[in-house]
Amino acid sequence: MSEMISKYLSYEDYQCHHCKKTPFPLFTEYRTALFEAFDNIVESLKIKVIVTSGWRCEEHQEELRKAGYKAAMFSPHFFSAIDFLPDPKSGVSVSEVVKFIEENYPKMRLGYRAYNYRFIHMDNVYNVPEEDLNKLLDKYPFEVKEHVKRAWRPGVTW
């Protein structure tokens, strides 16, 4: 059995698929809040979930882009994001999970329509301190910075 980050999230699920690393320090205030929300969703809906993506390093994001995935150049996964879906055997749909999140965590940024309800992208990157954000963001082109400042706001869904 894999070691756990929180009650329902394992290291194996959250670590970068490419280098197996997790961010350091792992338990920042914003990441801990995301893990707690994730646990509460799983527990309240009594579902099993399949996590398809947790943390990603910049190199992995670049690989995804090169492989033709519709991945952003600067990803919420660099900070605090989880992609997941309810296990089909749980009998709960992606829409039902989205509804629960929107009711209980209205600030979460949620992607699901753009992915045809195949999975849910959930993040709280609006809580990343400006200083931490800029440490990475400063390396990217101006348009990317402008986009991030505009789009990384609470309650955005796509």
Ligand SMILES: [Zn+2]
């Ligand atoms: Zn990596």
